[in-house]
Amino acid sequence: MSLVTFKDVVKKYDSTITVNHLTFDIGEGEIFGLLGPNGAGKSTSIHMLSGLLPLSGGEITVGGHSIRKQPLEVKRLIGLVPQELAIYDMLTAWENVSFFAKLYGLRGKLLKERVEESLQFVGLLERAKDKPSTFSGGMKRRLNIACAITHRPKLIIMDEPTVGIDPQSRNHILDSVRELNRLGSAIIYTSHYMEEVDAICSRIGIVDKGKLIACGSKEQLRQQVGQEERIIFEVDQAHQAAAKEMGEHPAVKQIDEQDGQRRLEVTVKDSPSVLQDLLFILQKHGISLRQLTRVEPNLESLFLQLTGRSLRDE
Numbered sequence: 001m002s003l004v005t006f007k008d009v010v011k012k013y014d015s016t017i018t019v020n021h022l023t024f025d026i027g028e029g030e031i032f033g034l035l036g037p038n039g040a041g042k043s044t045s046i047h048m049l050s051g052l053l054p055l056s057g058g059e060i061t062v063g064g065h066s067i068r069k070q071p072l073e074v075k076r077l078i079g080l081v082p083q084e085l086a087i088y089d090m091l092t093a094w095e096n097v098s099f100f101a102k103l104y105g106l107r108g109k110l111l112k113e114r115v116e117e118s119l120q121f122v123g124l125l126e127r128a129k130d131k132p133s134t135f136s137g138g139m140k141r142r143l144n145i146a147c148a149i150t151h152r153p154k155l156i157i158m159d160e161p162t163v164g165i166d167p168q169s170r171n172h173i174l175d176s177v178r179e180l181n182r183l184g185s186a187i188i189y190t191s192h193y194m195e196e197v198d199a200i201c202s203r204i205g206i207v208d209k210g211k212l213i214a215c216g217s218k219e220q221l222r223q224q225v226g227q228e229e230r231i232i233f234e235v236d237q238a239h240q241a242a243a244k245e246m247g248e249h250p251a252v253k254q255i256d257e258q259d260g261q262r263r264l265e266v267t268v269k270d271s272p273s274v275l276q277d278l279l280f281i282l283q284k285h286g287i288s289l290r291q292l293t294r295v296e297p298n299l300e301s302l303f304l305q306l307t308g309r310s311l312r313d314e
């Protein structure tokens with residue numbers, strides 16, 4: 001059964017549509033990735049789901065409850081880890097987590113146990129008495145997570161939780177996502193980092209300019225890319241004629257020239273002889289190969305294919 005449903009969800013600011021008829025659902029126990037460039041509408045969608053922003057159209061349900069009609073029931077089921085840190089500098093780590101736990105009605109012994117458990121979970125129990133102003137960016141992000149999980153929500157929403165932090169904290173957060181999921185929560189994870197979403201999510205929705213342009217399991221999305229791959233040739237000299245000849249090969253779909261034609265990114269349809277043919281063209285023009293890289297189809301390729309733009313360029 002679906003834990004979350006988005007049905008024809010729209011958000012408009014005046015006449016601008018920021019979220020454009022989004023429809024998808026998320027099953028219990030899933031890690032669902034919402035992937036898209038900056039400004040795609042991920043945070044806006046998350047804020048509507050969390051009851052922080054009203055919908056302009058459509059409906060969102062969590063555990064069968066409508067966010068429009070039963071916002072309190074929905075809020076009880078979710079834990080939001082917002083993109084902007086929601087922690088208080090004048091409170092200690094313990095007091096921060098305890099503050100949020102009380103908002104969810106926890107009291108007494110249970111409150112103490114859950115605060116301790118949450119701080120332990122994010123690796124900050126030893127720093128419980130310290131104020132966040134003494135923490136690194138990654139530690140603050142981890143504290144932000146601890147604040148959202150004390151009430152053991154069925155759905156944890158993480159909005160770009162790894163932006164601007166060191167690799168160690170990033171890995172810690174990615175491990176916590178997997179662990180929270182293993183302990184029984186469904187997760188919605190928004191990011192513009194394809195690698196993160198690819199690494200931890202079981203299903204992925206790709207959004208661009210407010211629209212859901214693809215949605216499915218990683219396997220389904222890869223199949224959608226089809227049998228294309230990218231071959232990157234790094235060569236010793238620029239050569240227009242060679243690049244042009246490569247572009248005329250029937251299996252070549254696209255050539256992107258970088259570094260003054262010293263780096264050629266060639267998108268090819270699956271064909272047994274294409275690599276050999278392209279190498280032959282380089283050889284014929286007297287060009288030496290410095291490096292050759294083959295890139296398997298991935299979410300980046302799918303985004304490129306669907307929008308004609310690179311996810312990284314945003």
Ligand SMILES: Nc1ncnc2c1ncn2[C@@H]1O[C@H](COP(=O)(O)OP(=O)(O)OP(=O)(O)O)[C@@H](O)[C@H]1O
Nearest residue numbers: 013018036037038039040041042043044045160192
């Ligand atoms: N209050 C607002 N009024 C008008 N436009 C807004 C408002 N809030 C957001 N937007 C616009 O809505 C679009 C989507 O923003 P949103 O923050 O949801 O994107 P995002 O995918 O989460 O990207 P990011 O990772 O940069 O936060 C952007 O173009 C943004 O400028």
